[in-house]
Amino acid sequence: MYTQALNVKDEGPALVDAERDAAFQARIDRDEKIEPNDWMPEKYRRTLVRQISQHAHSEIVGMLPEGNWITRAPSLKRKAALLAKVQDEGGHGLYLYSAAETLGTSREELNDQLLTGKAKYSSIFNYPTLTWADIGMVGWLVDGAAIMNQIPLCRTSYGPYARAMIRICKEESFHQRQGYEIVMTLARGNADQKAMAQDALNRWWWPALMMFGPPDAESLHTDQNMAWRIKRFSNDDLRQKFVDATVPQGHHIGLEFPDKDLKFNEATGHWEFGAIDWSEFKRVLAGEGPCNRQRLAQRNKAHDEGAWVREAALAHAEKRAARRMMQAAE
Amino acid sequence: MRASKDAIAPCSSERDGSKTLTETPLFLVTLRLADDALILGHRLSEWCGHAPVLEEELALANLGLDLIGQARSLYTHAGAIEGAGRDEDGLAYLRRENEYRNVLLVEQPNGDFAATMVRQLIYSAFMHPFHRAMASSKDATLAGIAAKAEKEMAYHVRHSAEWVIRLGDGTEESHRRAQDALDALWPYAGELFEVDAPMRAAIEAGLVPDPESLRATFDATMTEALAEATLTLPKLGSFQTGGRAGRHTEHMGFLLAQLQYMQRTYPNAAW
Ligand SMILES: [Fe+2]
Ligand SMILES: [Fe+2]
Ligand SMILES: [Fe+2]
Numbered sequence: 001m002y003t004q005a006l007n008v009k010d011e012g013p014a015l016v017d018a019e020r021d022a023a024f025q026a027r028i029d030r031d032e033k034i035e036p037n038d039w040m041p042e043k044y045r046r047t048l049v050r051q052i053s054q055h056a057h058s059e060i061v062g063m064l065p066e067g068n069w070i071t072r073a074p075s076l077k078r079k080a081a082l083l084a085k086v087q088d089e090g091g092h093g094l095y096l097y098s099a100a101e102t103l104g105t106s107r108e109e110l111n112d113q114l115l116t117g118k119a120k121y122s123s124i125f126n127y128p129t130l131t132w133a134d135i136g137m138v139g140w141l142v143d144g145a146a147i148m149n150q151i152p153l154c155r156t157s158y159g160p161y162a163r164a165m166i167r168i169c170k171e172e173s174f175h176q177r178q179g180y181e182i183v184m185t186l187a188r189g190n191a192d193q194k195a196m197a198q199d200a201l202n203r204w205w206w207p208a209l210m211m212f213g214p215p216d217a218e219s220l221h222t223d224q225n226m227a228w229r230i231k232r233f234s235n236d237d238l239r240q241k242f243v244d245a246t247v248p249q250g251h252h253i254g255l256e257f258p259d260k261d262l263k264f265n266e267a268t269g270h271w272e273f274g275a276i277d278w279s280e281f282k283r284v285l286a287g288e289g290p291c292n293r294q295r296l297a298q299r300n301k302a303h304d305e306g307a308w309v310r311e312a313a314l315a316h317a318e319k320r321a322a323r324r325m326m327q328a329a330e
Numbered sequence: 331m332r333a334s335k336d337a338i339a340p341c342s343s344e345r346d347g348s349k350t351l352t353e354t355p356l357f358l359v360t361l362r363l364a365d366d367a368l369i370l371g372h373r374l375s376e377w378c379g380h381a382p383v384l385e386e387e388l389a390l391a392n393l394g395l396d397l398i399g400q401a402r403s404l405y406t407h408a409g410a411i412e413g414a415g416r417d418e419d420g421l422a423y424l425r426r427e428n429e430y431r432n433v434l435l436v437e438q439p440n441g442d443f444a445a446t447m448v449r450q451l452i453y454s455a456f457m458h459p460f461h462r463a464m465a466s467s468k469d470a471t472l473a474g475i476a477a478k479a480e481k482e483m484a485y486h487v488r489h490s491a492e493w494v495i496r497l498g499d500g501t502e503e504s505h506r507r508a509q510d511a512l513d514a515l516w517p518y519a520g521e522l523f524e525v526d527a528p529m530r531a532a533i534e535a536g537l538v539p540d541p542e543s544l545r546a547t548f549d550a551t552m553t554e555a556l557a558e559a560t561l562t563l564p565k566l567g568s569f570q571t572g573g574r575a576g577r578h579t580e581h582m583g584f585l586l587a588q589l590q591y592m593q594r595t596y597p598n599a600a601w
Contacts, residue, residue: 071588072588072592075423076398076418079398080398083391083395087388087391087392090387093384094384094385094388189600302380305380306381309497312496313500315499315501315504316499319499319500
């Protein structure tokens with residue numbers, strides 16, 4: 001999931017208007033959608049801006065590890081599909097920034113928070129894509145983990161966010177299937193291809209599980225977010241759902257998961273998995289993952305190198321408007 | 331040098347020494363169009379993650395996807411014409427540099443955003459009327475591909491012309507960059523109009539339009555966009571040429587090294 005930093009405490013001012021707040025909560029309890037011009041508690045607004053923008057940033061930064069393979073995709077069909085997939089992610093970023101803007105924070109401001117490193121994005125995009133199999137893994141595991149969280153968000157309380165999620169989820173499910181199909185092709189390919197797929201799974205499996213955020217026992221209180229229907233399932237519940245869905249898919253194509261403790265519990269009907277190395281997760285969140293610096297540097301470079309283009313577009317629009325005024329005056 | 335081989339039609343090209351393939355005019359013109367589209371599509375895809383604004387990230391991917399899509403149809407058609415069992419990937423990935431027949435324009439590096447947009451304008455100002463005319467090709471498959479591509483290229487002209495105008499007219503810096511891009515890339519425009527013997531044969535057989543018949547439209551598109559952009563065409567004694575005969579610029583080998591990386595590293599695998 002793309003909104004891990006929600007597990008950070010909100011330090012802002014507390015609620016002030018108990019009466020309005022109760023009425024607001026009642027609307028949510030009745031499953032009404034909150035729309036941009038409706039009154040909402042400041043903390044609800046702040047939490048949403050943080051969550052939606054983190055999600056948007058994840059889409060944008062997520063373009064980089066996959067974009068890394070577009071020029072080297074092994075067939076024209078894969079090249080076109082990957083370019084289209086990465087383009088979808090950019091589109092997701094765009095809808096999400098628009099949804100965040102309805103809450104009164106501009107895209108420029110949000111982008112600035114990303115570029116300065118103030119805003120977070122999903123830890124998963126700080127891992128490198130080293131082989132073509134990684135492109136399959138990102139689709140199968142990363143998009144797969146993302147939709148576990150995002151499908152429930154299609155029913156989230158904030159209208160523009162819920163509507164953006166409906167559109168995004170359709171595409172993410174397609175990405176997940178496409179990624180699995182890449183992995184399956186490799187798993188059924190020659191010895192080099194099988195080894196490539198297995199190596200990629202070994203590297204991506206644990207980071208994918210970390211995408212769901214810290215265990216519930218260590219998570220900061222999410223009750224408020226649950227009540228507001230911004231968050232709908234706990235980290236551990238979503239993680240278990242993902243493991244249960246994904247493990248049989250991997251076994252079906254003959255891949256081994258890099259977890260010696262992984263076993264099916266007949267009684268519970270769930271796959272039990274080994275301990276996650278949370279120290280690695282903390283390192284990556286703290287900016288010390290394999291690609292944190294590289295990703296941020298690349299976003300900054302694109303932004304800086306594009307400055308003259310954005311200035312030119314603005315200058316031209318102003319000149320044009322001025323010329324039109326002149327013509328109208330004549 | 332491959333150039334001498336292209337001087338006669340049909341001509342032959344040895345791919346791996348063991349078999350000799352006949353390059354009919356239809357095969358050759360189809361392959362050239364496919365190479366143009368693939369190489370430019372590949373260049374556009376290099377922008378992914380580097381565009382100046384998010385909207386343009388999406389637009390550049392659109393342009394690239396159109397061209398890669400055109401290339402796929404054209405390669406598949408070329409493979410069928412050739413009848414030697416080469417599919418779209420066999421043609422796109424497994425030739426040597428001097429067997430690629432794209433114009434030099436499309437392999438030029440992306441440079442800055444101005445260079446990418448000027449390159450796109452020159453290419454699409456030519457290819458839009460080309461496809462419009464090729465939609466009535468005597469070859470039904472080429473006609474079908476062109477009918478679809480014509481609509482796509484109309485958007486490429488519009489999008490790139492709008493940007494060239496914005497950049498030319500925008501700020502002092504953007505004007506300078508746009509003019510530099512035009513000065514650097516215009517020498518590659520002439521090759522689009524080149525007609526060698528196999529191309530002449532294809533024109534006479536009604537397979538593809540005569541580029542000369544497109545010149546007025548091309549000139550009008552360029553003149554109109556450049557006037558509004560306040561840019562001027564450089565004066566040239568001659569144009570750069572060679573791509574149609576497989577003689578490329580220094581940039582091509584690096585592009586192919588990336589494009590072919592997987593196919594060359596893991597031969598005979600299905601992906
Ligand atoms: Fe996405
Ligand atoms: Fe995603
Ligand atoms: Fe996705």
